[in-house]
Amino acid sequence: MDEQALLGLNPNADADFRQRALAYFEQLKISQDAWQVCAEALAQRIYSDDHIKFFCFQVIEHQIKFKYSELTEVQQQLVRETLVTWLQAQMLNPQPEKTFIRNKAAQVFALLFVTEYLTKWPKFFFDILSVVDLNPQGVDLYLRILMAVDAELVDRDVVHTSEEARRNTLLKDTMREQCIPSLVESWYQILQNYQCTNAELTCQCLEVVGAYVSWIDLSLIANERFINMLLSHMSVEVLREEACDCLFEIVNKGMDPIDKTKLVESLCQVLQSAGLFSIVQEDDVDFLARFSKLVNGMGQALITSWTKLVKNGDMKSAQDTLQAIEAKVALMLQLLIHEDDDISSNIIGFCYDYLHILKQLSLLSDQQKANVEVRLVEGEDEAMFVEYRKQLKLLLDRLAQVSPELLLASVRRVFNTTLQNWQATRFMEIEVAIRLLYMLAEALPVSHGAHFSGDISKASALQDMMRTLVTSGVSAYQHTSVTLEFFETVVRYEKFFAVEPQHIPNVLMAFLDHRGLRHTSPKVRSRIAYLFSRFENGYQALLSSDDQLFIYETAGVLIVNSEYSAERKQVLMRNLLTPLMEKFKVLLGKLVMAQDEDRQMALADCLNHAVGFASRTSKAFSNKQTVKQCGCSEVYLDCLQTFLPALSCPLQKEVIRSGVRTFLHRMIICLEEEVLPFIPSASEHMLKDCEAKDLQEFIPLINQITAKFKTQVSPFLQQMFMPLLHAIFEVLLRPADENDQSAALEKQMLRRSYFAFLQTVTGSGMSEVIANQDAENVERVLFTIIQGAVDYPDPIAQKTCFIILSKLVELWGGKDGPVGFADFVYKHIVPACFLAPLKQTFDLADAQTVLALSECAVTLKTIHLKRVRLVKLCVKLNASL
Structure with a gap:
């Protein structure tokens, strides 16, 4: 390859080198064999520079996309082998490739998939799975490939030719027939293995499930084991947002109306039992926004089912579904009146569809009347106004579909007329005028930040209204609704200030003085603190601790991303x-x-x-x-x-x-x-004066350090290994009341954390931390693992213990293992593999227990393979002597 031209791939290269690199790429695109040079460079890891590796993938991508049919069968086989070889190398790479390289590699795999799956590579996914197994870097790439394949097949933003559409339909049909059940099983295994140890991979997998559920057999996902796992993720802070989105996609899947009602009701029952319907107690607005979207999806799904049932004349089932809808209205209203716009806006669809149902019913029940007349804010007049404002949004959306030009002209006229004399105008009229400007962003959607570019007439109208808003002095109006509407609109149209930056000082002053962060209302101050964190730096006075978090984060962002x-x-x-x-x-x-x-x-x-x-x-x-x-x-x-x-x-x-x-x-x-x-x-x-909860929360910190720094922290781990274990053992051995379920649960969770710690140590290539302890302590640790595998009726802990035992056999089962470990294998590990499944508490109807049994079998297989290799080695040594 032209090494000089490759220098231009560096982002810091000068213009001449960059131009040369671009010309070189165009040259390679038309070359007959340039792709082979790039394939060789990737397969043999000739280059370490990230931009060159990305460049090589681009060349191969162009070959597959535009010139693949020109290759011979041997050359096409070489393309397949190159990608598989590169994938195999990632399993051994101590540092994963940069994200942009992994994404590009996934795109290339996906292109090859749509080209060859139906003809020459029917085992595409099975081959990839056999390479990646459960290696974290491999799983990451596997999931990215799945998302890239889904994008190729079902992305509605991509315009496909009729031939491509037919091809994609055939690909999906073939996948459903040949490999989707196996893929679904792999997703389940990934979620099981990484839900406690790798939140990023778990969230990636949940995203894949959510993407594929729209076009695969729903029963593969909407079953007890998958739904239970997803619901358990709803109580894990780092997983619950993605779990929400995944459940939303499941609910959004087309189904028979009666089955859909049953599915939604079962989900709601479990979510309510888990306390997730208690909106007042939840302060994570990002999660509530996702949850609101899920509730909206469930509500609209029930309404769709009701509509179908009424149309089909099944009035009994329709009445049951209507009752299910009514049961969600209280929750819908809680989300609708939430002060965070992202949360309230996500539930509006359910709200309007419900109102539409009520309009179709000739007689309303008392409960339905109450739902319509509920006070959304303090004061009857304001409540009616809020309802009117919501209807106004529906009107805007419909008018935008019919005539966006008419909508823009009408809003501009109302806005300008109202703000010309705002001092003598009622607050509701001013709020509506500003709200109209605010809602235009949704009614006339464009790409992010493009409201003041592109369509000249639209950009000019919006720019004119924003200029009027920030120069009219309306921010000083003495009503909190107007104040909040002003700041919400300023933040929504922040790109305006890139066009007319001269208004920034005045707007900043409004944020900082009595109109914003010094406002007399705590509610207003809190909201302004959040909005200001999205607009500029902040001010701490008179703010709650949560408000101050936004301000400190904003300050950090400004410092880090400045040009200083x-x-x-x-x-x-x-x-x-x-x-x-x-x-x-x-x-x-x-x-x-x-x-x-x-x-x-x-x-x-x-x-x-x-x-x-x-x-x-x-x-x-x-x-x-x-x-x-x-x-x-x-x-x-x-x-x-x-x-x-x-x-x-x-x-x-x-x-x-x-x-x-x-x-x-x-x-x-x-x-x-x-x-x-x-x-x-x-x-x-x-570690001093620890309770079970303290240790349980401390162990993830040690796991993070161990997994990140590995051998760098080996001396530290060896020194604190037994003190940590003694603290754990001391808590576990404390006597407790048999009826104290809370204490029993704390001990169970601590025991799981303990075994997870041992799994991290052994899985990070640091088994010497255990081996270098005193023989008595090593033996005690080993026996606790055996005990966890056999004696405790906790399949999650049992699974972890068998994973540890399997790893120790792999590491220590040869001739170089610790003295006495071979005897320990036969006297204790092998019996444990048979004793555990024979326990009455070993319930094979439980999914976690099945996984524990699988790891038990893996342990036995590892023992067999390790000992057979050792015997063969000894035979060879004897023969050579």
Whole structure:
């Protein structure tokens, strides 16, 4: 390859080199054999530069897309082998490829799939699965390939020719017949294996399930084992948003109306039992937005079923479905009146469809009347106005479909007329005028940020109305509805200020003074804090702790993404965090001296908030803008030195340890190896006076460190291994009341965490941490694993234990294993593999138990293979002697 031309692929290359690289790419596209050079470069890993690897994939992609039929069968086979070889190499690569390379590779695999699956590569997915197995990097690529295939087959944004449409239909039919059940099983195994250890892969897999459920047999997904797993994910913070989206896609699938009603009702029953319908207690607005979308999907699905049943004349089933709809109205209204727009807007479809049903019914029940007349805000007049405003949006949407030009002209006329004399106008009329401008963004959708470009007449009208809004002085109107509507609209049309930046100072002043962050209403201040975090830097006074989180995150984003030098960024970040550190030291000293318990709790909360604010600023960093690149390592190291002494405070330990532990999790990600010197001391403090919950929350921190740094932390792990285990054993052995289910559950979860820790250690190539302990301690650890595999009726723990045993046999079962381990295999591991399934509590009707049995079988197979290889090796050695 032309090495000089390849230099132009670097983003920092000058214009001449970039032009040469572009010309070289065009040259390779028309070449007969250039793709083979690129294939060889990928298969043999000739280049380490990410941009060259991406370039090679582009060349191969062009060959498959436009010139594949020109290749001979041998050459086509070479393309397949190249991609499989590259995939195999990723299993051994200590560092995964960059995301943009993995995405491009997935696209190339997908292109080859649609080209060859029906003819020359019917085992496409089986071949990929055989390579990736359950290797995390392999699973990541497998899931990306699945999403790329789905995009090729069903992406409605891509215009396909009639021939391509027929091909895609045949591909889907063939997949449904030949491999979809196996793919679904692989998704289940991925979710099972990674739901506790790798949230990113689990969320990727949930996205795949949600994408494919629209065109595969729903019974493969809408069954007890899958639904139960998805519902369990709804209670896991890092998984529940993606689980919500996945359930939404399942509910959205076309079905028989009676079956759809049963499915929705069963989901609702379990979600309600899990407490997810208690909206007031949930403060995660991102999750509530997804949940609101799910509830909207369930409500609209029931309404669609009701409509079909009425049309078919099945009035009894229709009445049952109507009752199911009515049962969701209270929840729908809770979401509809939520102060966060993303949450309330996601439920509007269900709301309007329900109102449409009520219009069709000749007589309304008392409950239905109450649903229509419910007060959405304080005051009867305002409640009626809010209902009118919602109807207004429906009117806008329909008018936009008929005549967008008429809509734009009408809104412009009403807006300008109202704001010309806003001082003498009622608040409802002003709010409607601003709301009309706000809703135009949805009624006349365009690509993000393009409201002030493209269509000249539209851009001019919107620009004129925004100019009027920010210069009219209406932001000073003395009514909270108008105030909020003003700021919501300013943030929605933030791109306006790129066109007319001269208005930024006045708008910033509105955010910062009595109209915004200094407003007399806490509700207004809170909302403005969130909106300001999306618009500019912030101000802390008079804000709740949650509001301040937004402000600190905004400040961090502004510093990190500014064009300042690293030195300047360091100064700004230190200016931001130093007051927190100073206040933290003062408050910690007061906490140690405090006598009153309420005072102690208040101080501990303040300390926790301070740590949380510092932690929130670190969310601004990314792979492109790391802490080190921004010169901020020293500042965060100072934060660590400031916060860690709080771990030794004997008062309010749970609150303080929780905050510091979360900060450590963030610093492990952000500071990389620089955080390691702080881990031993922090661990020592967190292991003192532990309860089951403390240990259960501490172990994921150790797992994160182990999985990330591996051999770098081996000395530390060896030193703290037994102290950690002694703390775990001490808690597990504490006597407890047999009827105390809460204590029993805590111990079960701690036991699972303990085995997950051992799995992380052995799975990270660090089994020497166990092997280097005293023989007595090694033996004790091994027996706890045997005990977990056999004695406790917990299939999740049993599965983990058999995974550990299988790994230890693989690592230690040869001639180089620890002394006595071979005897341990035959005396204890082999019997455990038979004793566990013979237990009366080993319920093969349970999905988790089946997985435990599978790992048990894998353990026996590993023992067989390891010992057979050893015997063969001994025979060869004897023969050579």
